Amino acid sequence: MELAGKKRVNQLHELEEFRLHAYENAKLYKEKTKRWHDKHIVTRTFTQRENVLLFNSRLRLFPGKLRSKWIGPLEVVRMTQHGAIELKGKTGLTFFVNGQRVKHYFGEDSDRDQEALELNDE
Template sequence: MELEPVGGARKLDIQELEEIRNNAYDNARSYRDKTKLFHDKKISQKHFSIGQKVLLYNSMLKLFLDGVVEIESEKSGKRFTVNGQRLKPFFENFQAHTVEKFQVEPS
């Protein structure tokens, strides 16, 4: 049995597998990049001004990824830093409206 033809075929197989792996890596990276762009477009940008009242969603998750905002508690006066995605605007003079359901009669 000759070793050179077998070795050459083995090298070609290894190169082919390496090329397939590289293509899969490139496809995964492009998919991840496109998914991140889509996700980032859907995130609503929140803009807060100094002195504005906000509601804080109190979760145990302590990640500061999007926008770090410093807030002050009205009750205790303590200042602390939170993730901007955890804040919602607070509307003091918000008037609640009653929603009624109407049944439409078929004509």
């Protein structure tokens, strides 16, 4: 009986060592993935009245293989010090978004609907 008790105590100590080892491995893994993630974050700075595109994360409502995942162009009203950006839409309504969901817009300012093409039959 005494031998079985000692064996049981040793098993409990081994189990505690396995748990601590797993805890340390999880901690190292989290630190490593955090370093990798932080290294790949692209910091973007925007100025007021600049045009940007907003990533549409709710695209699943309107499925389409070739549908663009970006909405815009929208106008930057201001940037906060923590990376949030206040945007103004076409209706004049302003809203805040995370700066990681926004990218620069390099398109022209003219409307596509107003452009005209002349086709010649030759």
